[in-house]
Amino acid sequence: MLGRRYRGGRSGWGEWGMAAIGVVLVLLVLLFCWWAFHGSIFAVLRTVWASSMWKALIVLVVLAGVGALVDAERERHLLGAGTLILVGVVVLPCLGVWGGYFRAHQLSESIVVTDDAQPEYQWRTPWAVAASAVTSRAGSVVGTFEEDATTFLPATGGYVTPVRAKGWVKGFDQIVVQTPGENGENAVKVCDFDAQVPVARGWFQYNLRRALSFVGGDLMADPGDVWAYCEGSQARMVVPVTRYTGFPEQHEVPAGVVVFDGDSAVLDKDVKAGELPGPVYPMSLAAKQREASHAQTGFMDRLFRRSGYETVGKAGEGPDAGNESELLLRRTNSVRWDFVTGLTPRGTSTSVTAVSTMPADEVHDGKLNTLTVHRMAKDKVRQGNAALANAIIAAFPQLNWNANQLTLKEVAPTSSGTWTASITKTTTVTRLVEIAEDGAMCLTYTNGDQIDCADAGGNSENDPADEEGRGPSGEDLEDLEGLSNEELAELQRQIADEFVRRLEADGE
Template sequence: MSLTPRMVALGAVAVPAVLAVLFWAFHGSVTSIARGVWASATWKVILIGVVVALVLLAKSRRKLSALVVVLVILAAIPGAFLGGFTRQSALLGSVKTVEHDQPGYDWRLPWATAAASADSRAGDVVGDFDSTDTTFLPASNSYATPVLARGRLVNGFNQVAVQSRTAATATVCSFAAQVPVDQGWFAYNLRRALSFVDPRLMATGSDVWVYCDGKAAKLVIPVTKYVGFPESHRLPAGVLVYDGKTVTHLKSVQAGALPGPVYPQSLAAAQRESTQAADGLGARVFNRAGFETVEGGAANPDDGNVSELLLNRTDKTGWDYVTALTPRGTSKSIAAVSTIAADRVTYGTLNPLTIHKLARSREGNTALSNRVVTAFPVLNWKANSLEIIEVLPTSDGLWTATIANATSATRRVQIKADRSLCLTDLAGTVQRCVDADGATQSASGEPIQAGTGAGGRPIAPSADLTALTNSELADLQARVAAEVTNRLTAEK
């Protein structure tokens, strides 16, 4: 069948029209791919090689064309390693390692607890949400979760649920209209929305967060851009703020101007990982340089949330991303803590990241969790479905972990540098302490003989319980639990 002039004319109109529609619909994906290719020196070499090979092939120089393809493939393999090393080297200048103490941070309700309780505390919302989208808002000491609208095939976020420790249900606010989401479709696709603001801007879905500005919901998107040639690396480019009707590009944000993290978490992680390039390409390839995050796995208290923990500084000057670090390799001991400001961003400028090396390494989180369970059997861990979650580097000499069940935090544990432990309530009031060997201590660190209180006075079984201090009552409860266990064991 031969093509008629009419068919050729229709094709000349239809093909560009289809391509135009596809470009409009998937504009974000097209610009994202093009931007990523242009940022990579390796991809530039590959594209040039393909063009040269096609030109040679068109001139019937097949052997030479095949040789070019082989050379491009051979160059691409080491180029991929060299490209990653180059990008990390560009970020490494923003990282410094110090020997002095880390900053102090406030304890927070664990992210895992807030995420798990989001559906039961969501309040008056109509829609669906993924609890992993929950973000800590340091300015209000609360957690916010975006809600996906229902009713149509293509949807965006339409509400926000904010959990606070003082309310049984969440506070709910609404967007003026639906806003884009990561991996959404068409008008509600995040990358597509960014491309219409500025095709140079990029965002990572995990960096996006929401909050309530009174009754108005706001979506905050920390964005980055590529700089450098031929190999490019990312720099911060401010934040985009959506309310459903308008979008505002704030290129620089001062500390505290917005209630959450305005510096991209993904960029902070990339800066932390850039220490892998500190000792040269060989050390990076063979994993000899830099640090790793604490181990994952169900036994680890921080499983699923091991790095870039968002914490308020105790001096009330703002909030940082904080990460406990282990040496490269199989060691699980915590040797350093990285910190980087999350509350401020300047267009085109990396926030400095500081690695604070500990004077004495701390034990890994899994070993710590096991030791806490052994130290405080009075809590009846299995019966009450309790576990240790979120070990926070709250200060150089005192770290804090949380004891919680599936949806509620019940107590804290203070971990000192000498490995002694103190059980406290959620307000921080000490209830019971043990030393590194599990022997009972007073809150001041003095040893306590079994059967005595914090002041060293004996506690009789018939003592007036209302007259006992918290530590004395906890000690008596532990003695009773231990005696019951011994008797049940003896009966068997």
């Protein structure tokens, strides 16, 4: 008997011990999940609380559960559960559609439509050119270049690209800055963070969402809004953040910026124009405000796609495909910079009928920046950028586009009268095209010197017959000194092509 009691006591202790170990293990797992996925947990909670549809779903589930506990009769319980399911099937989709319209309508209140002319902006090196050039200009930098995170800094006229350290659990540790020089060459500078900073899709302490959740549980950030800059030799990463507001359906508003230096993360809720060299207003939020133009004139107009605007690259074609909206441009008459987008009517038309602008250099917690839509007069409407690209190629055949591997990039709305497109060869801008509002075009060097012009019909203003047999003047030869090495090589290729053309003509 004593032996049996002893064994029984031991068995009881073993069961309690195993249960205690199980509880401890579960707690450890939960603590690890909280530590590792802190940001994701907050993101799920924010998403649920922001959506009226998700809140209604939770209410229906709770009611069904309470009904199952209170109602002892099985038939009545099944009837009540069936009624809740039917209500959910009907109500939840309607709440989802209404919620999308409500959010867009709240954002659309920040849109102002005007017939006034747009501001004037400086031309910039196309984003696609700078992003693809960074790997060939970065020297001995070791790491993974986040080319998609390349950002234009209007304060300096340069582009900055963050570099992710090599390894399993790593963040950004350097940035590469390309700044244009006086001779057309790019000066390259590399800056280091004090310690690695978090990145999108990073692990554990280097996860951006997790890092932001410790600054503020209500803060959100789009990875495409993140950029960096050099403060002396010290790298800084700027993360424009947003938060939800409103009830029962919430919408996004700006919440300031979080600045990382590797040792700390500081939230600045209000940034005045000029305090930081890049875009402090979230570009993703600016895009949502632009898209909210669909909800300006009511629910039915939005539902049947008969209101608002779309972007010039909506068909995925043309020189702006992939970078057709929220171009960051600096104003010519001030040190301000804006997000600028060419707009087409919603539908099948590709004509550019308006330009939207929004301040990108200032942000204030809880306040949406105004999106101004500058409508064009009916006789000033521009052709779509895909058609414009074909017209430019046809107007200036002397460039030998295919043979010289030239492409057209980024048609920038630099003013109400003249837009600017860039002619590029791999990682170099070789020429510019100035497009007037009547369709006339002028081909220039990047320094502004004019090469050739064509009228709206594509006819060149330079008569080839007037140029035949005439050699370069002394003034022309002096102008050669102002050309960069790339431009001089391009001119040499053009001369060689012209010799070949004339020899073939003489042979015929």
